[in-house]
Every structure is written in structure tokens, then in C-alpha cells.
Amino acid sequence: MEEAPARLRGKASWLINKVSLHSHRLRNEGLAAVDARAYHFSILAALEEFGPASQMTIGQRCGIDRSDTHAMVNELADQGFVVRAPDTMDRRRNVITITDAGRKRLDELDAVLGQVQRQLLAALSPAERKHLVALLSRVLDSHERTVT
Amino acid sequence: MEEAPARLRGKASWLINKVSLHSHRLRNEGLAAVDARAYHFSILAALEEFGPASQMTIGQRCGIDRSDTHAMVNELADQGFVVRAPDTMDRRRNVITITDAGRKRLDELDAVLGQVQRQLLAALSPAERKHLVALLSRVLDSHERTVT
């Protein structure tokens, strides 16, 4: 790409969008190599950290839409990384539980995504990477807290 | 959204994706209020800064796909903000030129997007906003330069 117009280059919204595209590409390439998708990692991470949960709860924790959560849980269940079982206490719910294979898968995907972070932020020093993560976290928090 | 899993919160790729979603939402809301789209601003900015150009060149400068460039130029031409004329030197090309109305429109959209930046980065101090833009610019440059 040629040099972009100054009015674009200076805008955070444009930069974030462009960096997000590179991030998407690197992430999907890395995960495709192990036959996984980004949502797989998100869901497994939520189940490992917070324990078994309904699909609704998983979606809220990961920021995944209810429709998409359903499809992704299906894929993970087909691969044996989670188990879907009806909740005996509240039969509207399904309880999703991570399996031992799912835990291994989570660690595998975490390693892949760690490498993706290094590729994505290769131009920054370790201290700068932490600073970028901190700044983005504060921006994100400010928008997610106001929703509630 | 509830608190996301730590494995997600710490990853730059995940943060960028989430922030990008908020950015998209704020930007589209702001632009929709004046009946515009993000690509309109990009194209007008490129024409104003670099002068009349073919659709191919505009696309390269703004990072817009050739198919989308065509449709967006159509919209801008319908609104009288640009003029499309065949290039007398090279009749494969269309030369796109910004109009006076287009220049006014560019300033209008720039003001809207300036407000969007302030909303998006409301949690950060002016110095932190500059730092974030600088970090993102370096990340972006490192990925766009290697492509060539």
C-alpha cells in the first residue's frame, strides 16, 4: 500500500481498524494450522477459568453472540473438547464442561496465539507491548463498563 | 459483558479486536448521522491530499479493495462530491477529482470523526492518546512495509 493520507494515518479509529485486519490475518493463519478458530480458544479459556457454564454465560464472558456461541460449542463438542449436558436444576440451560482433552487443546491454542502476539507486535519492545496492552485495556474497559 | 477470561484479556490481538468493534460502532453511528460512510472520508482525504487519481491509485492509498472503490466512488459522484472523467492520456483509466462540495464534505466528516476519536479514547489523557497512536502506527508500518 502506498502512503495513506495524513487525515487517515492520524486517526486512532483508522489505525485500530488496520491493525485489527493484520491481527485477524495472523491469528486465523496460526489457528488454521492447528484446525482451530478464535472462538474455540475463547470458550475453552472461559470454561477453564470459571468452570462449567451455560451457553448464555459463556457468550457474556467472551463477548460472543448467542447464535455464534451455539455453533462454536457444537464444533468443540464434536471434537471432544467440551461436553454439553442439560442442567438438572434449570432445564432451560445446557451446562458446558471442558474435558481433559479440552484443557490440552487450550494450552495448545494458547501457545499458537502467543506466537501470533509476537508476530503482531514484532516492531515493539517488551515494555512497549505491555504499554500498548495497558492502554487498549483501559480503552476497552471504559466502553464496556458504561454499557452496564 | 462480564469479566473476560484472563487468557483473553492479556492478548493484544483480542484487545485490538474488541476495541475495533467499539471503534466501528462509534464511527458508523457518527457518520450515519450525516449520511456518510467511512470509505467516503478515506477517498475524499486521498483526493484532497494527493490530487486527482485513478480508482486503482485511490484504492492502494486508502487500502480499499478495487471492487469497493468502484461502488464508493459511485456514491460520492452521485452526491456531487467527486467527478469521474475518462483519462485522455490513458483511456483505461478514470480520473477522479474532488469538487468544492467534496472539500466541504471532507471537512465536515473530519469534524465528525474527530469527535469519534474523543469518544473512543475518552479514558486516555492527551499524551496517552498520542502514545497509543504512535505505537499503533509502528505496528502497522512494520506489517505494511514487509508486504512490498
Added chain:
DNA sequence: CGGATATCAGGGGTACTGAAATTC
């Protein structure tokens, strides 16, 4: 001829919406 541009048709992924069925 090869190479470049513009145009059209359409695919694929992601985020999202509406509505039905079930259960609390």
C-alpha cells in the same frame, strides 16, 4: 502479445436480529 485498469458477479467470515420452543 503481456500488462494494467475498470467493472461486474459473487463467495466467505463475522456480528447481529427476529422469532419459535421450552422452562422457570
Added chain:
DNA sequence: CGAATTTCAGTATCCCTGATATCC
């Protein structure tokens, strides 16, 4: 009854590819 959860069907936008026609 209203509210919550799951599930399915479908929409919208964006990014991208393939193919064709035209012209250098």
C-alpha cells in the same frame, strides 16, 4: 402471565476472488 435460555433462520457489512472487457 412475564422472563430467561436455547435454537434456528436470516440479514448486513466488509474483505476478498474470479472473470471479462478495454486499452496501453
